[in-house]
Structure formats: C-alpha cells, structure tokens
Amino acid sequence: MKGWSGRFLYLDVGRREHKIVSIDHDTLINFIGGRGLAIKLLWDLNPVGVDPFSPDNHLIFAVGPLTAYPLPSSGKMVVASKSPLTYGYGDGNIGTKAAVELRKLGYDAIVIRGRSDRPLVIYVSCEEIQYLDAEDLWGKTSHETEEKLLKLYGKNVGILSIGPAGENLVRFATVVSEFGRSGGRPGMGAVMGSKKIKALVLKGCKDPEPFDRKELMNVGMEAYNAVKNSHGYSFWMRQGTNATIEWSQINSVLPTYNFREGVFDFYAGIDGYMLESMRISQKGCPLCNMPCGHIVRYVTDIAEGRAELDYENIAMLGSNLGIAPLNRVSRLNYLADAYGLDTISLGNVLGFTMEASEKKLIDYKIEWGDYKEAIRLIEDITYRRGIGDLLSHGVRYVSEKIGGEAKDFAMHVKGLEISAYNCHTAEAMALAYGTSPIGAHHKDAFAITIDVREGRLTYQPEKVEKVIWMQNIRGGMFESITTCRFPWVELNIDLNYYPRLLKAATGVDYTWDKIYEIANRIYTLIRSFWIREYIVNGYKWSIEIDMPPARWFKEPMKKGPFAGAKLDVNRFIDMLRYYYKLRGWDENGVPKRETLRRLGLMFVEKDLEKIGVRLS
Ligand code: PTT
Ligand code: SF4
Numbered sequence: 001m002k003g004w005s006g007r008f009l010y011l012d013v014g015r016r017e018h019k020i021v022s023i024d025h026d027t028l029i030n031f032i033g034g035r036g037l038a039i040k041l042l043w044d045l046n047p048v049g050v051d052p053f054s055p056d057n058h059l060i061f062a063v064g065p066l067t068a069y070p071l072p073s074s075g076k077m078v079v080a081s082k083s084p085l086t087y088g089y090g091d092g093n094i095g096t097k098a099a100v101e102l103r104k105l106g107y108d109a110i111v112i113r114g115r116s117d118r119p120l121v122i123y124v125s126c127e128e129i130q131y132l133d134a135e136d137l138w139g140k141t142s143h144e145t146e147e148k149l150l151k152l153y154g155k156n157v158g159i160l161s162i163g164p165a166g167e168n169l170v171r172f173a174t175v176v177s178e179f180g181r182s183g184g185r186p187g188m189g190a191v192m193g194s195k196k197i198k199a200l201v202l203k204g205c206k207d208p209e210p211f212d213r214k215e216l217m218n219v220g221m222e223a224y225n226a227v228k229n230s231h232g233y234s235f236w237m238r239q240g241t242n243a244t245i246e247w248s249q250i251n252s253v254l255p256t257y258n259f260r261e262g263v264f265d266f267y268a269g270i271d272g273y274m275l276e277s278m279r280i281s282q283k284g285c286p287l288c289n290m291p292c293g294h295i296v297r298y299v300t301d302i303a304e305g306r307a308e309l310d311y312e313n314i315a316m317l318g319s320n321l322g323i324a325p326l327n328r329v330s331r332l333n334y335l336a337d338a339y340g341l342d343t344i345s346l347g348n349v350l351g352f353t354m355e356a357s358e359k360k361l362i363d364y365k366i367e368w369g370d371y372k373e374a375i376r377l378i379e380d381i382t383y384r385r386g387i388g389d390l391l392s393h394g395v396r397y398v399s400e401k402i403g404g405e406a407k408d409f410a411m412h413v414k415g416l417e418i419s420a421y422n423c424h425t426a427e428a429m430a431l432a433y434g435t436s437p438i439g440a441h442h443k444d445a446f447a448i449t450i451d452v453r454e455g456r457l458t459y460q461p462e463k464v465e466k467v468i469w470m471q472n473i474r475g476g477m478f479e480s481i482t483t484c485r486f487p488w489v490e491l492n493i494d495l496n497y498y499p500r501l502l503k504a505a506t507g508v509d510y511t512w513d514k515i516y517e518i519a520n521r522i523y524t525l526i527r528s529f530w531i532r533e534y535i536v537n538g539y540k541w542s543i544e545i546d547m548p549p550a551r552w553f554k555e556p557m558k559k560g561p562f563a564g565a566k567l568d569v570n571r572f573i574d575m576l577r578y579y580y581k582l583r584g585w586d587e588n589g590v591p592k593r594e595t596l597r598r599l600g601l602m603f604v605e606k607d608l609e610k611i612g613v614r615l616s
Contacts, residue, residue: 073486074286159200258348296309315347433548
C-alpha cells in the first residue's frame with residue numbers, strides 16, 4: 001500500500017501497553033485519512049455515550065496521505081476526540097513538526113485510551129516507546145514545557161503538549177505545539193489532560209513511500225511555484241490572516257461587544273498595519289512557503305513579551321471585548337497560548353461575562369475593554385478559581401446555569417463558541433456555523449465570502465449549495481489529506497493540484513465526484529456520531545441543535561451600514577431544511593437510511609436503530 005502507512009499505533013496509557021493495528025485498504029481509500037480516519041476510529045472504538053473525560057474516550061492524532069511530502073503546506077495533523085465542551089465530535093487542525101514525525105514513524109494515526117495515575121511525557125520513536133514521569137512539568141506553561149523537552153530531546157523531534165488549562169480540564173483547552181500553534185478547539189487539550197499526558201514527543205526515522213515519487217516531486221514543485229507567483233503572495237507575507245480585520249470592518253462582520261455589532265470604532269488599533277509595525281519575526285509550519293505566523297513584540301503597562309497573532313485571536317480578544325490597541329490584545333493572546341486555552345472560545349467566554357456583568361445577571365464586575373480584569377479572569381479560568389471555575393465549562397453551560405435572557409447572548413452552536421464573524425447580515429455564514437461538524441467554527445466553510453460577494457440579507461438556495469461545496473472541499477478534502485488549505489483559500493492556487501497529488505501519493509484516481517462522495521460520507525458519519533452520543537446522553541435531537549444563537553435573529557445591529565438588520569428565522573430554517581435535503585438527511589437533520597446505504601455506512605444504520613433512532 002503506497003501513500004499510507006496502513007496502520008495506527010494504539011497506546012493504553014493506564015496499562016502502559018501498546019499495539020500496532022492494521023487499517024484495511026478500503027477504509028483508507030474511502031475515508032482518506034486525518035478527519036476521515038479519526039471519525040471512523042472514534043465510531044468503532046469509543047463506547048457509545050462515553051464521558052469525554054473517561055479513560056475509555058479515545059484521543060486521536062491523525063495524518064493523511066499528503067502530509068509531510070514536499071508539497072505546499074503539508075505539515076498538518078488532525079487531533080480529534082469526543083469533546084468535553086460539546087459532547088459531540090470534536091477536532092482541530094494543527095501545523096507542527098509532530099505531523100511530519102508521525103508520518104516518519106510509519107503510522108497514519110496515534111490513538112490513545114486510558115488514564116495514567118501520574119503525569120506523563122510519552123516518547124515515541126521507531127525503536128521504542130517510553131512513558132516518562134512528568135511531575136516536574138505538570139503545572140508548567142506550554143512554552144516552558146516545550147523548551148524543556150527540546151533541551152532534552154534536541155531539535156529533531158515533534159512535540160505536542162498541554163498547558164495548565166488542559167491539566168485542569170478547562171473544557172476549551174487545546175493542544176499546543178511550536179510555541180504558538182494550537183489545535184483542537186473543542187477541548188482536545190482537556191481530553192489529553194484527563195489522561196494525564198503532559199506531552200507527546202515524536203521522533204520518526206523513515207520518509208513515507210509514495211506511489212510515484214517523481215510525479216509527486218514535480219507536481220509538488222509546480223504547486224510551490226504557483227504559491228510563490230500568486231497575485232496575493234507579497235501582501236499575504238506582510239499581514240497573513242490579520243488583513244481580515246480591515247476586511248471584516250469594511251463588511252460589517254467584525255465581532256464587536258460579544259457579537260452585538262459588526263464594526264469597531266478602534267479597529268485601526270488592532271489591524272494588519274498595526275501588526276506590521278510591531279512584528280519582529282515570522283514563522284511557518286513545516287514544508288510551508290507562505291508562513292503566516294507573525295510574531296510581535298508587545299509592551300503594556302503590566303507586562304511585555306512576544307506573541308504569535310492571527311485574525312481570529314485578535315478579533316475575539318480585541319474588538320469582541322472592546323479591547324485595543326494590539327499591545328494589550330497580544331498580552332491576552334500570549335496567555336492563551338501559554339496556558340493552552342482556545343482564543344476563540346476564550347474571547348466568547350470573556351465577552352459573555354462582560355455582557356452578563358453589564359446586565360447584572362452575575363455577581364461579578366468586569367467592563368468592556370478592561371484588559372487588566374480580563375487577564376485576571378483568564379488566570380481564574382485556567383486555574384478554575386472563583387467564577388473562573390464556572391466559566392471553564394464554556395458559554396452554553398454558563399448561560400444554562402444563569403437561565404432566562406442569558407441564553408440569547410451565549411454565542412455558540414452545539415456548545416462550541418462562535419469564531420470571529422458576526423452574522424446579523426450573513427446568512428450563508430450563519431448556515432455554515434449551524435451545520436459545521438464540530439459546532440460553530442469557520443474551518444469547514446468560510447461562507448462569509450459568499451454573503452459579501454453575492455448579497456446580504458438574501459436566502460437563495462444557491463447559497464446553501466455553495467456552503468455544501470465549501471464544506472466538502474475544506475472540511476472533507478483538506479481535513480483528510482491532511483494539508484493546510486491556505487495555498488488554495490488565500491492564494492488561489494488551482495484546486496486540481498490536489499487530486500493530482502493524491503494520485504501520485506497513493507496511486508488512486510481521486511476524481512472530484514469521488515472526493516465529494518467521501519466528503520459526504522465523512523459529514524454523514526460525523527452527524528451520526530452526534531446523534532448517537534446526544535440520544536444516549538439523554539438529549540432530544542431536533543433542528544434546534546443546528547440553530548445559530550438567538551441574538552442574530554432577535555436583536556438588530558445598531559451601528560454601521562447595516563444598522564437595523566438581523567436574520568429572519570423562518571427563511572433561515574428554509575435554508576437549513578434545503579441543506580438537509582442536499583445531504584440526504586431528513587427534516588430533522590438525521591441521515592436517511594438510503595443515504596447511509598449509498599455511502600457504505602450500513603454499520604451506522606444498525607447502530608442507530610439499536611439505540612432507538614427511527615430512520616426514514
Ligand atoms: C483553529 C483556530 C484558529 S483558526 C485560530 S486563528 W485562524 C485560533 N488560533 C489559536 C491560537 O493561535 N492560539 C490559541 N491559544 N488558540 C487558538 N485558537 C484558534 O484556533 C492555524 C491556521 C489558521 S489560523 C487557520 S484559520 C487555518 N486553519 C486550517 C484548518 O482548520 N485546516 C486546514 N487543513 N488548514 C488550515 N490552515 C490554517 O491554519 P483549530 P494552527 Mg489551529 C496562536 O487549530 O482547532 O483547527 O482551530 O492550527 O497550526 O495554529 O494553524 O485565522
Ligand atoms: Fe501553517 Fe500558515 Fe503555512 Fe498554513 S499557511 S501551513 S497555517 S504557516
């Protein structure tokens with residue numbers, strides 16, 4: 001079998017045992033790798049309804065058949081598990097040397113179950129697996145941990161670690177790598193913490209073997225050149241994702257004051273030009289020739305240091321909280337990376353708290369823009385002190401505890417907090433959040449571009465069709481092959497490079513029809529996983545689960561060119577129902593029997609019926 005390794009490493013950290021498990025060829029062809037492989041393994045291995053912090057919940061690190069080859073931005077991996085934040089499927093995508101080392105170890109995935117009785121660093125090389133005592137690292141920040149492990153093992157290893165937030169089971173803790181890459185928004189760092197794993201250190205020894213090396217090198221080089229020669233390359237190198245602050249402001253979608261508004265009076269203090277003025281260096285993931293990691297030096301009246309910034313981080317910790325200028329936002333961002341907290345969920349939790357405080361719904365005082373109190377709160381969340389303990393569960397949980405109107409401004413879908421696009425006038429993006437397979441995230445469909453290009457406050461069926469197309473390419477193909485989507489998304493390189501690269505890597509002819517079918521299979525299996533876990537955990541499954549937050553339907557924006565505008569609930573539901581129809585799901589979003597059969601998911605049919613789901 002070329003292109004894939006055809007096996008995964010299964011670690012039981014409680015028993016300190018491991019085994020190497022073969023993956024059959026059909027599974028690899030039909031799910032490709034990365035997210036596709038992760039959901040198939042979770043479906044098969046996780047006990048139905050398992051608690052996310054149970055030793056029986058599996059934590060999966062998966063790569064795909066294009067990872068680690070010399071082609072654009074191929075140093076990426078997926079980290080997946082049942083989420084302690086949403087109680088459904090959770091994953092994230094992280095750019096790291098660990099992805100390359102995992103491939104060089106000769107595995108398509110590492111799957112971890114169990115719970116250690118004491119903190120561990122797990123070292124995996126081609127020769128051995130060591131379970132090392134990590135008492136001395138427990139409590140350290142992700143930066144301190146990585147520094148220490150690099151000293152111990154040298155530069156030629158890949159490291160994935162957690163900060164104190166993951167140790168303390170904060171439900172939006174992430175896995176961190178390379179001093180500022182962070183993946184697994186829906187609490188993958190907390191799952192790692194629940195297993196008492198402080199870090200994984202990976203050291204491979206052998207390059208993966210492609211089907212046609214010469215062709216792979218040629219197409220890879222062509223694609224690298226296409227990146228370098230693209231129209232947007234030089235501006236991308238200047239601002240990376242941070243250019244989106246100005247774009248979002250102009251288009252009235254910049255999250256501001258907990259998504260009340262789409263414009264921020266002080267946006268120029270946090271935009272890409274401000275970032276350029278503070279930048280001291282730039283870095284990227286392995287094998288990437290368009291590095292987007294912008295490191296700034298910040299100085300505030302309470303601290304100074306370095307931080308790696310991205311659009312989402314700045315918008316969620318800046319405009320969404322009324323905090324500017326960028327020096328202050330950078331401090332918050334630095335703390336999130338050091339503690340291993342997801343910046344997007346954190347920005348939502350802080351924004352929600354500021355609003356709840358303003359409305360006197362909680363016995364705690366924090367005002368919009370108060371970055372010093374925000375820093376105190378970040379620490380309290382990380383160490384689960386005082387109100388921080390409650391907030392560590394995320395906005396869905398907190399709003400349900402408070403009750404009443406708090407639910408209207410808890411900005412999440414399925415428990416995952418919304419990423420940085422305000423959707424009062426963005427129907428396609430709202431649909432993308434509603435139907436994202438991990439809860440509200442833009443990874444699967446950056447549909448805001450459809451709204452901006454094709455008209456706001458319009459609910460055409462074409463928007464739904466385009467959301468599905470985007471999801472299939474981004475969430476289906478890119479999450480499974482597994483490479484960074486930015487060469488295509490940001491610099492517009494030809495999408496046809498990817499089937500060509502897949503053919504050279506694996507020998508399999510992946511036509512676009514086949515890729516869409518695989519994406520549909522992955523989406524339908526993830527959807528079935530949500531249904532299975534929700535029903536067994538006692539939730540009632542309904543269309544409500546896919547609905548974006550009430551704020552966008554009830555409360556119009558007050559500022560900017562779209563002042564007075566909000567979403568229309570009935571027209572949104574029509575879009576959602578059309579979405580279900582196109583996916584082959586019933587009017588409540590449950591996959592139909594014929595869809596499961598067409599996609600080769602007969603095992604799902606059986607499993608869902610066993611727990612009482614009625615399939616139409
Ligand atoms: C991603 C999410 C994003 S999406 C951002 S900024 W973005 C936030 N980054 C965080 C951070 O940083 N520190 C922190 N403590 N928390 C953070 N949470 C947020 O996490 C990321 C890039 C980016 S930057 C994006 S869009 C693209 N995402 C890709 C994807 O999802 N798939 C894919 N095949 N390629 C992608 N390329 C781009 O990668 P999550 P990263 Mg991240 C500091 O992890 O869970 O997927 O959430 O992975 O290596 O940092 O790269 O404007
Ligand atoms: Fe990593 Fe950015 Fe390169 Fe993508 S474009 S691989 S996120 S450095």
